[in-house]
Amino acid sequence: MLNLTQNTKQQLKISSKQIQWLNFLQHSTLELHTKIEEALTENPLLELEESPNNEFDDDVLNASSLSEKSNFKDWDEIDEEGSSNYNFTEINSSSSIETLQLRQDTSLLDDVLEQIHHLNISHKQAEICRYIIHSLDEHGFLPYESDDLADDISFAHNTFVEESEVKEAILLIQQLEPQGLASKNPASYLFFQLKNNFSSLAEKSKVIIAQYFQEFANKQFDKIMRELALSEDELQEIQKLILSLNVHPLHAKLLTTSSQEYVVPDYIIIQGMNQLEASLNSSSLPKIKINEPVAKNLKQQFSKNASSFIQQKVAQAEWLIQAIEQREKTMQKVIKTILRLQKEYFQSGDVQLLKPMILKDVAQIIDMDIATVSRVTSGKYAQTPFGLIHLKDLFSEATQKEDGNWVSNKSIQQVIREIITSENPKIPLSDSQITDVLKEKGFPTARRTVAKYREQLGILPAQLRKVL
Structure with a gap:
């Protein structure tokens, strides 16, 4: 016997036209201009109205009256x-x-590859160099071991490549412009920049980079001074020298070609x-x-x-x-x-x-x-x-102050920024101390919330804000 059942349920369905409309709303002024230009090209029935305002300047836009x-x-x-x-x-x-330039990237990959053509090396060595250059990360570092690279190149080019050949190619690349390309990490790149500096200050800097780089990066200055028997003045001079060096061979994303935005x-x-x-x-x-x-x-x-x-x-x-x-x-x-x-x-x-x-x-x-x-x-x-x-950025949740008034989370972030800006850089405030200061100002906020807001503001934790 056939059993029939009936039930009701709510279901939200969005039509294709609604989706198209929502996507259209998201276009910025520049994106909409591009879309209109594409429509004029693709649709023979569309034409421009005769208006002096139809010219579009990519650099400076002029506002005119609304109808x-x-x-x-x-x-x-x-x-x-x-x-x-x-x-x-x-x-x-x-x-x-006003217009705001987001970024201006320049491609260096082709420039580095072009320099390979001018080296007096064999075809095999050139191919190894090219493979290594294409393996660099966005900062210009080579995060792979030489033996792994030798295996990868051998497989890719169907020819046997020894680890010694890879190491020789890395040394060649490091002499190209910008120098220091294919360094393994920031520490090795810093050491590379000091390799021809034999002053007393540079030698002490090399020791810190080679043996105490993590402590230096985390600003554990007391440990470094104690174990290397350095005075605070000496460490300040060493810090000044190291900070004057480049952190990496390339700025982020310089290996890729991108237009101005x-x-x-x-x-x-x-x-x-x-x-x-x-x-x-x-x-x-x-x-x-x-x-x-x-x-x-x-x-x-x-x-x-x-x-x-x-x-x-x-x-x-x-x-x-x-x-x-x-x-x-x-x-x-x-x-x-x-x-x-x-x-x-x-x-x-x-x-x-x-x-x-x-x-x-x-x-x-x-x-x-x-x-x-x-x-x-x-x-x-x-x-x-x-x-x-x-x-x-104008949208934010609300937080209630001790006086009962509600304030935007953006306001609390601004107060946190001001607190950190006015702190003693030699004794920076921890998140717990910032929480106490906020409470004194009438903003009851949890420590984890302070940490979240500080990270959203791009501010380092107290340990990394410390200076000598």
Whole structure:
């Protein structure tokens, strides 16, 4: 007998269009510009609107006025005192917008390989050198044993390579520019830089590098002075010499080729007389539209299959245009809400005035999903009177002070930074001592929380902050 059962369950399904929209929201201004350029190339029915603002400068973006359509006058812009505290305003199109260079990497791999061609060595030796160079890590170190490399090279080139040949190749590479490439670790590289220095100070430095490198790195100065019978003045001079050397042959990632990357602000925030003024930095984006005459002519001249293709391209163009408009509206709503919630911070730039704020707070005010707010703020930067800021950094959890008030975790991190900045570098404060100072200031915080915040700030523990 056939048994039928019925049950109900809740299941969240996101359509492909919703996923496409959320991914589109995440684009920064530069990424959106690239996407528009690609669409103009791929879609024959898209064209640029005739506008003087269609030229895009990769180095400096200029903000221009927002249209009446994008000026959200229907929002409640009056604060408790009855005055306006934020507004979308016209910004002079000639004003310069700040850009932040993330990094500028230079490839040295080809330069090092090119030097191999000029060495008076056999073809086999050259191949061994090339293999070793390609085995270097991002700092220029060679973290492999010679015998292992000999086996690997033998297998890769189907020829027998002896360990002595690998060691000879390493010595050759270490004489190339930059010198010291293929050193095994930082200690061996420091020793390499001092090998031709035979002064008394250098000889003592070599002993410390060879026998007490870990203690020196961990700033266990008392142990070094005691076991080597050094005075504090002598160790200070040795420390000064060692610290004057390079830590590694290459800066991180110099072995790989990478183009320059810049952060261009997506929002511009200005402090007016009595209000915060904000705009989107989208005026320099290409303005696009559907070429209606071309679409009409193509439909009349070509077959039914071609007409279907044209309809598809028209639909894609319409979606892109609507997505750009909706993106601007969503971004305006989000930045306007953030300005209202963080008014005191944007007026002064003082991190301690940041209020606790999470994505959910903004999402509830503008009646949108948390995922939408996340994508509108992640990877988005705002230019303010006090510099470029990442909008994601404005969000933080809340901590309750002893007086009952709630403060942002960012405020506590700023206090920790100030405490460490003002400490005695010869007797740095431990995490437990910082916890006690925070408690005195009215911030009851656990020691493990202090350690977590200190690491997030990129500050070393007390032992490694100690100086002679």
